[in-house]
Amino acid sequence: AQSVTQLGSHVSVSEGALVLLRCNYSSSVPPYLFWYVQYPNQGLQLLLKYTTGATLVKGINGFEAEFKKSETSFHLTKPSAHMSDAAEYFCAVRSTTDSWGKLQFGAGTQVVVTP
Amino acid sequence: EAQVTQNPRYLITVTGKKLTVTCSQNMNHEYMSWYRQDPGLGLRQIYYSMNVEVTDKGDVPEGYKVSRKEKRNFPLILESPSPNQTSLYFCASSRPGGNEQYFGPGTRLTVT
Numbered sequence: 382a383q384s385v386t387q388l389g390s391h392v393s394v395s396e397g398a399l400v401l402l403r404c405n406y407s408s409s410v411p412p413y414l415f416w417y418v419q420y421p422n423q424g425l426q427l428l429l430k431y432t433t434g435a436t437l438v439k440g441i442n443g444f445e446a447e448f449k450k451s452e453t454s455f456h457l458t459k460p461s462a463h464m465s466d467a468a469e470y471f472c473a474v475r476s477t478t479d480s481w482g483k484l485q486f487g488a489g490t491q492v493v494v495t496p
Numbered sequence: 497e498a499q500v501t502q503n504p505r506y507l508i509t510v511t512g513k514k515l516t517v518t519c520s521q522n523m524n525h526e527y528m529s530w531y532r533q534d535p536g537l538g539l540r541q542i543y544y545s546m547n548v549e550v551t552d553k554g555d556v557p558e559g560y561k562v563s564r565k566e567k568r569n570f571p572l573i574l575e576s577p578s579p580n581q582t583s584l585y586f587c588a589s590s591r592p593g594g595n596e597q598y599f600g601p602g603t604r605l606t607v608t
Contacts, residue, residue: 425599483529486539
C-alpha cells in the first residue's frame, strides 16, 4: 500500500523568501509523483510531475521538485515566494503499475505569504 | 476549452434528502473519479470509473452511488445524505494511464 506524508499543515513565508514544502512517500516500488496546487475556491491544478528520467523536475510558476529515491522524498521548492503563491499544495503518488491513474494524496500544506 | 464542470457549486440540504451532483468532461476521457476533501485528510477517492458502465469503489464509498451511462458524465448520488458527508467534492478525469488528472471546480456540500 502506498501513503504520502506532507510535513507541516501550514507554512508561512515572507515574500521573496524560499518556499520549501516537504513530501515523503511510502511504497514498495517508487511511484509516479505529483504536486498539485489549489487556489481559493478553485479545483486542483497540476504543478509538476515526476515519472521517469531527470530527477529534478521543473513546473509552472517557478516551482521545482527533486525526486530522491534514497530518501523517498519529493520536496517542492521555489526560490522566491510571491503573494500569488498563497494556496494549498498537495503531494500525490500513483503506482507505476496502475494503468487507471488512481492518485493517493497527502493531507495538504496551506501556504501563507506575508509582505 | 478543455474542462471538467460540476453542478451545483454550493449545496445546503437536510439529512435524508436525496441529491445528485453532476460532473461532465469534454475531453473524451475514459477515466473519471470522485474525491472528497476534508481538512487534515487531503483528498480521498470515493468512486472511479474506467469507462461507460464500468465503475468501482475507491477508499471511502459508503453512502455514495455513481453511474456512468455516457462517457462524458459521471454523477455522484447521495441517496440519504448525513451530516458526516458535509465536505468539498471534486470530480476528475484523465486518459487511461494519463499522468495528469483534470479537476472540476468543486462542490461544497453542507448536510444539516
